[in-house]
Amino acid sequence: MNSDTSVSQIASAKVNLLGYDLAHMKAFFTEIGEKPFRAVQVLKWIHQFGADDFTQMSNVSQALRKKLSKIAEIRAPEIIAEQKASDGTIKWLMRLDGGNSIETVYIPEDNRGTLCVSSQVGCALDCGFCSTAKQGFNRNLTSAEIIAQLWVANRALNPLAQASIAQSKHGKVQDSKNRVITNVVLMGMGEPLLNFENVVEAIHLMLEDHAYGLSKRRVTISTAGVVPALRRLREVCDVSLAISLHAPNDQIRNKIVPLNKKYPIKELLEACRFYFSGDTKKKQFTVEYVMLAGINDSEKNAHELAALLKKLPCKINLIPFNPFPNSEFDCSKMQTINRFKDILYKAGYVAVIRKTRGEDIDAACGQLAGKVKDKSRRIIRHR
Numbered sequence: 183m184n185s186d187t188s189v190s191q192i193a194s195a196k197v198n199l200l201g202y203d204l205a206h207m208k209a210f211f212t213e214i215g216e217k218p219f220r221a222v223q224v225l226k227w228i229h230q231f232g233a234d235d236f237t238q239m240s241n242v243s244q245a246l247r248k249k250l251s252k253i254a255e256i257r258a259p260e261i262i263a264e265q266k267a268s269d270g271t272i273k274w275l276m277r278l279d280g281g282n283s284i285e286t287v288y289i290p291e292d293n294r295g296t297l298c299v300s301s302q303v304g305c306a307l308d309c310g311f312c313s314t315a316k317q318g319f320n321r322n323l324t325s326a327e328i329i330a331q332l333w334v335a336n337r338a339l340n341p342l343a344q345a346s347i348a349q350s351k352h353g354k355v356q357d358s359k360n361r362v363i364t365n366v367v368l369m370g371m372g373e374p375l376l377n378f379e380n381v382v383e384a385i386h387l388m389l390e391d392h393a394y395g396l397s398k399r400r401v402t403i404s405t406a407g408v409v410p411a412l413r414r415l416r417e418v419c420d421v422s423l424a425i426s427l428h429a430p431n432d433q434i435r436n437k438i439v440p441l442n443k444k445y446p447i448k449e450l451l452e453a454c455r456f457y458f459s460g461d462t463k464k465k466q467f468t469v470e471y472v473m474l475a476g477i478n479d480s481e482k483n484a485h486e487l488a489a490l491l492k493k494l495p496c497k498i499n500l501i502p503f504n505p506f507p508n509s510e511f512d513c514s515k516m517q518t519i520n521r522f523k524d525i526l527y528k529a530g531y532v533a534v535i536r537k538t539r540g541e542d543i544d545a546a547c548g549q550l551a552g553k554v555k556d557k558s559r560r561i562i563r564h565r
């Protein structure tokens with residue numbers, strides 16, 4: 183047994199309530215012989231007030247607070263580094279049990295604040311242009327570790343919420359207008375659909391009125407295309423969707439997104455169409471397309487992409503490739519990206535070039551690395 187294991191074993195003696203959604207929390211209170219309405223009170227304290235200590239929960243009886251302190255805890259990863267970029271983007275490095283660490287990024291904009299959340303320690307998909315992939319894969323994050331990123335960021339960004347714990351007598355709801363984090367994207371480290379159960383439980387908390395109360399429109403899962411999981415997702419929580427397509431045909435996609443060999447483009451786009459079938463409220467999904475010089479950025483590729491996506495309810499996000507040490511690709515020239523965008527635009531698509539954020543602190547897309555003890559359980563290897 184190494185020292186990391188012993189730390190996590192000691193730490194896991196109590197039940198961590200941080201990752202429990204409402205149903206799970208109700209089941210927990212029933213199991214310990216308490217009324218299920220306690221679940222709502224405790225959820226509010228944890229997620230709306232950022233409480234990490236049961237003694238703070240002033241509308242819960244003294245006896246129950248004592249009982250909870252004995253058997254349960256509210257435990258989040260510890261922030262071990264915080265970096266702020268010149269454009270206001272903040273990146274946190276958080277230490278997990280077991281000696282790994284993950285990265286979470288906050289991107290402020292004029293009218294919103296987006297948190298980019300990780301779902302796994304490393305990634306097993308091995309996309310050649312992504313720095314997380316180079317780190318290998320260690321494990322899935324628990325639902326607590328996923329929602330903790332929101333919880334920790336909220337506390338770090340909004341110290342007033344902490345003060346409000348002291349002021350609040352009855353666990354009143356935080357004013358939603360003062361929210362700092364208005365959107366969450368699961369676009370950090372890892373493939374969210376390969377950690378399905380934990381991601382879904384964390385999303386339940388993001389959407390839950392008694393927790394973060396975000397609308398489905400404001401929570402986005404980005405996936406490289408795990409087709410069966412995408413079909414399941416539609417049944418359990420159909421949040422907004424972004425697809426990492428990155429190529430207009432299987433030949434190119436097989437090379438840069440190896441998962442394509444398992445779930446080729448046709449199957450993926452059919453699953454996207456299914457995701458939207460029978461729902462008039464959802465408008466469109468996002469197609470992500472990283473611009474790699476000489477690989478997928480020709481005018482022919484743009485026309486091919488326009489033909490491929492015909493009749494699909496999507497908008498296209500062109501992502502300038504963000505380099506990282508030893509990356510074997512180059513970003514397309516700005517002129518090429520603009521030309522690519524114009525072709526899509528003329529074909530009738532909404533195509534935007536994603537603004538690179540947090541570049542000076544390596545917080546941009548594909549630059550998140552954390553610290554991953556690689557166990558290399560990769561799904562499909564490059565040939």
Ligand code: SAH
Pocket residue numbers: 311312313368369370371372373374404405406424425426470471472501502503504505547548549
């Ligand atoms: N596994 C998920 C989510 C993580 S990556 C997915 O594949 O969608 C989030 C987005 O950043 C994806 O679109 C991914 O392809 C893109 N990305 C990865 N590396 C990049 C890089 N170096 N430059 C620009 N975008 C990158």
